[in-house]
Amino acid sequence: MNGPIRKVTIFVSLLLAALLVNMTWISVARTESLNDDSRNRRVRDAEFSRNRGAILVGNEAIAESVPRTGRFPYVRTYPKPELWSSVTGWYSYNYARSGLEASFNQELAGTSSEQSIGRVVDLLTGRQSSGANIQTTLNADAQAAAVKALGDKRGAVVAMDYTTGEILALVSTPTYDPNRLATVDLSEAQTAWNELLNAADEPLKGRATREVYPPGSTFKLVTAAAALEDGMVPDTMVDAPDSLRLPNSTRSMGNSTNCGGDRITIEQALKTSCNTAFGNLGLDLGGDKLRKQAEAFGFNQDPTIDVAAAKSRFPTELDEAQTALTAIGQYDVAASPLQIVQVAAAIANDGVMMKPYLVSSVTNRDLTVLSSTTPQRQGQPLSASSAKLLQQMMVTVVEDGTGSPARISGLTIGGKTGTAQTAPDRPPYAWFVGYAEDPSVAVVAFVENADVARDDISGGKLAAPIFRAVVEALR
Amino acid sequence: MSDQVQPALSDEVIVYRKRRGVELLLLLLAQSFGFAGYVITDLNLYGELPSNIILVAAVWYGMGIAVHLVVRFILPYADPLILPCVFLLNGLGLAMIYRIDQIPEPVRTDSSTQMIWTALGLVLFCLVAVLLRDHRRLQRYPYLMFIGGLVLLLLPLAPFIGWKSGGAQIWIKVAGYSFQPAEVAKIMLAIAFAAYFYEKREVLALAGRRVLGIELPRARDLGPIMVMWLACLAVMVFQNDLGTSLLFFGLFTVMIYIATERPAWPILAGILFVGAALAAYKFTNHVGRRVSAWLDPFSDYDKNLQIISAQFGFAWGGLFGRGWGLGRPGLTPLAKSDMIAAALGEEIGVLGLMAIIMIYGLLIARGFKTALTAPDGFGKLLAAGLSFTFALQVFAIIGGVTRLLPLTGLTTPFMSQGGSSMVANWIIVGILMVISHRARMPQAATAAPQEMSALDDATAVISR
Numbered sequence: 060m061n062g063p064i065r066k067v068t069i070f071v072s073l074l075l076a077a078l079l080v081n082m083t084w085i086s087v088a089r090t091e092s093l094n095d096d097s098r099n100r101r102v103r104d105a106e107f108s109r110n111r112g113a114i115l116v117g118n119e120a121i122a123e124s125v126p127r128t129g130r131f132p133y134v135r136t137y138p139k140p141e142l143w144s145s146v147t148g149w150y151s152y153n154y155a156r157s158g159l160e161a162s163f164n165q166e167l168a169g170t171s172s173e174q175s176i177g178r179v180v181d182l183l184t185g186r187q188s189s190g191a192n193i194q195t196t197l198n199a200d201a202q203a204a205a206v207k208a209l210g211d212k213r214g215a216v217v218a219m220d221y222t223t224g225e226i227l228a229l230v231s232t233p234t235y236d237p238n239r240l241a242t243v244d245l246s247e248a249q250t251a252w253n254e255l256l257n258a259a260d261e262p263l264k265g266r267a268t269r270e271v272y273p274p275g276s277t278f279k280l281v282t283a284a285a286a287l288e289d290g291m292v293p294d295t296m297v298d299a300p301d302s303l304r305l306p307n308s309t310r311s312m313g314n315s316t317n318c319g320g321d322r323i324t325i326e327q328a329l330k331t332s333c334n335t336a337f338g339n340l341g342l343d344l345g346g347d348k349l350r351k352q353a354e355a356f357g358f359n360q361d362p363t364i365d366v367a368a369a370k371s372r373f374p375t376e377l378d379e380a381q382t383a384l385t386a387i388g389q390y391d392v393a394a395s396p397l398q399i400v401q402v403a404a405a406i407a408n409d410g411v412m413m414k415p416y417l418v419s420s421v422t423n424r425d426l427t428v429l430s431s432t433t434p435q436r437q438g439q440p441l442s443a444s445s446a447k448l449l450q451q452m453m454v455t456v457v458e459d460g461t462g463s464p465a466r467i468s469g470l471t472i473g474g475k476t477g478t479a480q481t482a483p484d485r486p487p488y489a490w491f492v493g494y495a496e497d498p499s500v501a502v503v504a505f506v507e508n509a510d511v512a513r514d515d516i517s518g519g520k521l522a523a524p525i526f527r528a529v530v531e532a533l534r
Numbered sequence: 535m536s537d538q539v540q541p542a543l544s545d546e547v548i549v550y551r552k553r554r555g556v557e558l559l560l561l562l563l564a565q566s567f568g569f570a571g572y573v574i575t576d577l578n579l580y581g582e583l584p585s586n587i588i589l590v591a592a593v594w595y596g597m598g599i600a601v602h603l604v605v606r607f608i609l610p611y612a613d614p615l616i617l618p619c620v621f622l623l624n625g626l627g628l629a630m631i632y633r634i635d636q637i638p639e640p641v642r643t644d645s646s647t648q649m650i651w652t653a654l655g656l657v658l659f660c661l662v663a664v665l666l667r668d669h670r671r672l673q674r675y676p677y678l679m680f681i682g683g684l685v686l687l688l689l690p691l692a693p694f695i696g697w698k699s700g701g702a703q704i705w706i707k708v709a710g711y712s713f714q715p716a717e718v719a720k721i722m723l724a725i726a727f728a729a730y731f732y733e734k735r736e737v738l739a740l741a742g743r744r745v746l747g748i749e750l751p752r753a754r755d756l757g758p759i760m761v762m763w764l765a766c767l768a769v770m771v772f773q774n775d776l777g778t779s780l781l782f783f784g785l786f787t788v789m790i791y792i793a794t795e796r797p798a799w800p801i802l803a804g805i806l807f808v809g810a811a812l813a814a815y816k817f818t819n820h821v822g823r824r825v826s827a828w829l830d831p832f833s834d835y836d837k838n839l840q841i842i843s844a845q846f847g848f849a850w851g852g853l854f855g856r857g858w859g860l861g862r863p864g865l866t867p868l869a870k871s872d873m874i875a876a877a878l879g880e881e882i883g884v885l886g887l888m889a890i891i892m893i894y895g896l897l898i899a900r901g902f903k904t905a906l907t908a909p910d911g912f913g914k915l916l917a918a919g920l921s922f923t924f925a926l927q928v929f930a931i932i933g934g935v936t937r938l939l940p941l942t943g944l945t946t947p948f949m950s951q952g953g954s955s956m957v958a959n960w961i962i963v964g965i966l967m968v969i970s971h972r973a974r975m976p977q978a979a980t981a982a983p984q985e986m987s988a989l990d991d992a993t994a995v996i997s998r
């Protein structure tokens with residue numbers, strides 16, 4: 060019987076070997092994905108228990124982890140929640156993260172690859188490892204001014220230093236209190252989540268970067284840039300009829316302002332935000348040139364910024380009627396406020412578009428710098444000469460055009476208003492985008508709705524004062 | 535291998551070294567692993583030594599020494615590695631149950647209960663050693679054992695006392711105490727198979743007709759085999775327990791193969807088992823659900839929570855584990871019983887669990903070695919069969935927990951919480967030790983193993 064016993068022994072050792080091989084397979088192939096699974100409570104609990112790094116504006120923490128006792132030894136705290144929630148986002152147990160908390164999660168948690176050496180040292184010295192701090196480029200005054208100016212309106216403000224790409228203010232209103240989501244009282248967090256999620260004014264929407272809207276007349280900057288790049292000059296005359304019949308269509312385009320003549324210069328058209336003139340300009344240029352210009356500014360491309368951002372759209376196929384509508388920022392064009400401010404910033408920076416960024420450096424708790432950001436050119440959507448001409452035109456808009464509410468005495472301000480039609484039953488969106496020369500800042504103000512009469516909604520009336528408040532805060 | 539080959543008939547006497555001192559040393563070392571797990575759990579969780587550390591140390595090491603003394607005087611020639619292996623596994627299991635006890639709230643005392651069961655198992659082990667003395671006495675009543683085993687196996691299907699838990703009806707409950715009779719049936723059937731197959735081995739090997747290249751035994755010899763097959767089927771279908779059915783069928787197959795030395799048996803059994811398993815997969819909910827939970831657990835998170843959280847536990851533990859008390863084994867349902875391997879994997883790591891598998895391997899190897907050296911055929915069969923039950927259980931349950939195979943509700947020998955399994959497995963160790971003692975005691979080397987069967991061969995060999 061020994062023969063069969065030996066064979067059975069071999070069979071048994073194969074069974075046990077299969078167990079060992081399978082366990083090797085588990086640790087080699089499955090561990091990572093299992094630990095990345097959001098349903099893995101072990102990972103989530105450990106992360107929620109960690110001493111996360113702070114998010115800093117200047118020397119002030121706008122998000123930090125505060126020690127406590129109980130099941131989770133730290134709680135994420137936002138000292139000025141309503142002011143900074145658009146930037147920090149939230150950090151919660153059951154509802155993941157957003158904003159900088161999400162995009163810099165690894166650095167804040169201390170699990171990025173740059174921090175691996177530090178982790179090993181912490182392990183060997185028995186120290187509780189902690190995450191890195193991230194230093195933002197934000198300006199507290201500008202942010203506060205933007206939040207105050209937006210008030211209880213739904214909207215967004217993005218301000219950036221156009222010479223470097225540093226974001227100085229980033230606001231989406233209404234804001235919310237991320238402390239309510241970060242609380243260790245999970246049922247309270249759930250209540251807050253449901254409230255915020257179901258709130259009529261959708262506070263959790265990232266209106267500044269994550270949403271796209273019809274840009275309305277602010278898109279005329281792109282059309283104007285395309286025209287200048289095509290060899291036209293500000294004095295080039297275009298037809299500006301009261302009503303422009305859209306080719307191959309029964310509909311026509313009208314003006315909401317007085318264009319100041321039937322045939323006007325491009326400069327005049329921009330100053331009065333003349334729809335029919337820009338419609339004709341679009342028809343002259345054609346869809347492809349418009350698209351090329353828009354894409355040079357960043358439309359149809361994935362945005363490169365430190366927080367999650369949506370791609371701005373420029374339609375791929377256009378017939379003539381659509382081209383005319385597109386030239387004035389209607390039809391299927393959709394842009395995030397971030398995209399619009401980038402257009403103004405590139406014009407203000409003599410045609411050079413800088414890559415926008417929010418985080419200037421990541422530093423360990425011992426202040427060693429893990430990474431720091433240097434300003435980067437993202438492209439040149441228009442020549443320096445065209446940019447200079449366009450700057451001049453934008454200054455005219457503010458000095459004696461639709462953008463006059465943005466005027467600030469003693470400062471050179473260029474800008475463009477926008478009032479974007481949406482669905483007939485919804486109020487139009489009010490835009491204002493502009494720049495100041497000293498401080499060198501480009502700012503977009505966007506108002507999705509406000510409690511004012513429909514006829515009173517215009518970029519000049521609603522959005523330009525917000526622009527002015529932010530620029531004044533930066534003076 | 536040289537000492538296993540029995541020399542030609544001569545006056546030579548093989549004398550194995552007793553190695554009892556080595557056993558004691560290894561035993562204390564092995565016990566220290568479990569004890570360390572217990573102490574480290576408290577250090578990690580509360581930052582201080584356990585309050586009753588002295589008492590626990592005294593009881594735990596005292597049990598080891600007591601058992602060692604019994605072995606030293608009653609079974610001095612028994613294999614010195616078996617006990618340390620079992621104590622290592624048992625200790626780690628106790629420590630892990632103690633660790634899971636600590637998960638609030640409230641703190642439970644399952645580890646104390648388990649300790650009592652361990653002590654009871656040790657008492658039974660000693661009783662087997664003292665009372666049995668010679669395993670060949672077990673050979674006497676094969677049919678009684680067979681019927682007794684079958685009755686125990688099917689007892690949970692009986693009305694009033696049968697009890698269903700976790701989908702499988704494998705428990706009986708009498709006067710508030712629950713028991714898994716299959717664990718005892720395992721021993722009785724192993725003994726019955728060993729006796730029956732040893733007695734009938736030639737008939738089973740040679741008699742009968744050839745069908746499809748397989749020599750089938752005569753119908754009347756085949757009878758018990760068909761009964762066994764039907765019983766396994768009943769366990770699978772009516773008790774909803776693929777694991778137990780696999781265990782018994784495997785045990786049965788391996789023993790008949792060893793007895794007859796005919797590979798046709800495992801082949802035939804394999805076909806039958808696959809057929810039955812496929813049928814169960816098709817016609818019962820239970821098996822189908824387990825298979826889908828095995829192949830793609832994440833498709834239904836809530837239903838497969840158990841296996842998924844076990845996987846999360848392994849991943850969280852990583853290669854080296856979180857450390858005793860530092861993981862979250864409580865997140866896995868049934869972490870103390872079916873899923874104890876997952877809890878161990880989380881806290882002492884994939885490497886720790888691999889080491890445990892190696893210890894099981896060592897234990898099983900010593901069991902098979904006992905079978906190889908046993909002087910009598912009955913002892914060989916019994917030792918091999920019992921060792922194989924360990925192997926199959928370890929493979930099925932750890933393979934299930936690690937998603938190598940569908941999860942079956944078998945116990946992890948000596949580790950999972952539960953009295954019936956603990957007691958039964960200690961009895962098995964007792965029997966193995968007795969056989970091992972018999973196998974290694976000095977005896978005149980003979981070419982033919984001595985026959986001790988009290989029964990006359992009732993069946994004549996018809997043809998050769």
